[in-house]
Amino acid sequence: MTASAPSALMPANNHFLALGFTGALGNIEAYIAEVNRLPMLTHEQETSLAERYREHNDLAAAQELVLSHLRLVASVARGYLGYGLPHADLIQEGNIGLMKAVKRFDPTMGVRLVSYAIHWIKAEIHEYILKNWRMVKVATTKAQRKLFFNLRSHRNGSETMNEAQIDSLAKKLNVKREEVLEMETRMNGRDIALEPPTDDDDESFAPISYLSSEENEPTRVLETLETERLQSEGLEEALGKLDPRSRRIIEARWLANDEGSGATLHTLAEEFGVSAERIRQIETAAMKKMKTALVAYQ
Template sequence: MTHTASSSLSMSLPMPLAAGNLEAYIQTANRYPLLSEEKERELAERLRAHGDVDAARELVLSHLRLVISIARGYLGYGLAHADLIQEGNIGLMKAVKRFDPARGVRLVSFAMHWIKAEIHEYILKNWRLVKVATTKAQRKLFFNLRSLKAEYEGVDTLSVQQAEEVAQRLGVKAEEVVEMETRLTGRDLALEGSPDDGEEAFAPIDYLADARYEPVRMLENKAAAHLQQEGLYGALAGLDARSRRIVEARWLAEGEAATLHELAAEFGVSAERIRQIETKALQKMRGLLAA
């Protein structure tokens, strides 16, 4: 397949979108006929030899039902089925681009790896609780823990011995099994309430105090502001009259600050001289405030 045909494949396939009516999408996908081995080989050879996008499209459409079936197996992670299908479709298109019928393997078997890999990446990036599945072993734990727990019938939480057994089978630490189980069985709690909640309902945010208005904090802030104000006036008192006037006009005026030229005209000196006096006065004030 040429590079141009390969890079434009995903943009050239007018497929039904799972993001709309999911049931309608599934019905449409199931209407696309399955391909015989001979037809599949013919389409794949056309795609590889000539970059035939129509052949690629037919290969993808005939395997949409496979993506739907695989995506259904990942519904327990709290993500929308439609989103999982869309990600799986990306994996399917990647598989079609790389499929070589000369290897003697049907596309359905070859595509399963790419579809699952794309769905796995999507779940790990978007699932609200998982942040630890970074190594290959941890990813294996994440995607296999639920099925392994099912072997222990009637068990909601693994015992220490059971966690050690699962850890040994998956090549991870028992502590990682316990942590992942906690994440998988946990549930998100909305900080803010729903608009549909009644007036008497309280969300967690209603129980959180605003530290800014805590009485001790307010007194401390008021005292700090008072000390800062006293320090500022003390530093101003340490300046000569002209320097104090320049600093007040430039930095403490309630309205618009005076310009260097306005103060230069007031004192009969150059604007540069006013700037020098201002700089020296501010340096002196910093020293007095730091003392």
């Protein structure tokens, strides 16, 4: 929202012009100061203007209703500054909600416009915050939105909620504690610069350095995960198909804890009282049997 945005709402013959309010203001502080100077309408004035708009589509009456409630939008928007979004943008979205409220307002219902409009103002601001919040899809359902805004108000600054607070909020909002924990985790996230701020040694730790790495390419990652599964689940199953002597030979030769420390054929020949050639034959047969068992994991 630009500081002069409210001028688009001003009819040429509106009496607010006589009070010096043109909407052509230099900054948000000046805008707020000016809208707080605009006079509030009496109940009778509000009803008359609303009837003129509803019955005769009098846009000048609608604009006067909007202008007289701009201070309300500024006040409501101030309560959402903790989301890291520009105050002016919050006010702009709130003003959209206010105009929607004026369009739908029925003076015969017996309520003041201020009571009716506050719902529309907050709804537009909420929608804006959710669309622009730095974490994608932080809240997509009605329950998640309610949890999102309530969690913001219940957190003590930047501190993480304790178990008691999580259980209390989950009970109050009638949601699962796991949902509270998930939203808490999302909101504790922090933005990370894609590129390093300087050309120093930190460059190797910036996301740009590893997002383009072949090792982190999705297909390569899946291949690595599949290999790990093969090495754990598949290997264990293949070993289980060997007789005790064959398994002992394979584990001693190829699965020693320290790389390069596998047992020699002669060492195992002495252990089992057979020739080194016989150990080699058992090893070869065991390897073939294991390869057959591992086919299902390839």
